[in-house]
Amino acid sequence: MNAPQTAPRQKPERITGVAHLFAAAGYSIGGLRRLWQETAFRHISLALPLCLILFAALGVGMLEYAILLVLFFGLIAVEALNTAIECIVDHLAPQWEEFARDAKDLGSLATMCLLCANGVFLGTVVFRSLALN
Structure with missing residues (x-):
């Protein structure tokens, strides 16, 4: 028995003008909700x-403070x-695949690099502040 076929979804119409700003904000809030599911x-x-x-x-x-916020926003981005890479890879390769592992590892490396940058900055600020006192 074959599963019933569903019609392909139509691409939504392009939103322009001020409505685009509200739509974009809504998409960002949706992304934030999804990101909140991640322990990291x-x-x-x-x-x-x-x-x-x-x-x-x-x-x-x-x-x-400004540098701290820039680094943290970069880390969040x-x-x-x-x-996003993990979501796409999991969809494309539900079984183990070498390309999937590589894509996930590279995304993880990017995150780790910014974590290290944050750590170097925090360490420098703390060291300098304690050394001056």
Whole structure:
């Protein structure tokens, strides 16, 4: 017995003007909801306020806060892209495939690189703040 065929979905009409801004915001919120399902993103979300508290305790300047936020937003963006890669790869290769492993490993490497950049920055700020006191 064959499963019933479903008609292909039509591509939605392009949204333009101010409505596009609201649609794009909705898509971003949808992405944030999906990303919240990832443990790594929840850890990043927890680390940011802890780092902000640490910076406040150290009395660092506005430049350090700005760099911290840029690095964290970059980390969130890369984590979102890594999750997108994983979603696509899982769809394309439900069984183990070498290309799937490679794609996931490369996405993980990108995330790790930004985690390291955040760590280097945090370590530098903490070391410099403690060395000056």
